[in-house]
Amino acid sequence: MSTDRSHRSLIAVLGLGRFGQRLALQLARGGEDVIACDRNRDAVELIATDVAQAVALDVTDEQAMRAQGIQRAKAGVIGIGEDFGSSVLCTTLLRQMEIPRVIARARSRTTAE
16 A cells, blocks of 8 residues: 555545445545544544544534535545435535535435435
């Protein structure tokens, strides 16, 4: 794995349940700079040593996300599966931040649309 940071992109993984944790770890092991965020401090602490940055914050709070530099991300992955409203709001915020690629986890075909 290369340590040359000039070829890496910042990827935000928002929501650190099983899906978000696995994805963040896989991306980090693949050489990406990952900022992993969740409001659950225990989930953040679990992954903190394996990613570039791990932050406990409310991913529906635009100011909190901007304060951590999430707007610099080349991609954002929303791994929130249980709270549809938070997932939609988080997706909207990332789009407003003009993050080039936004991917949201969907629990069903209906929510994907």
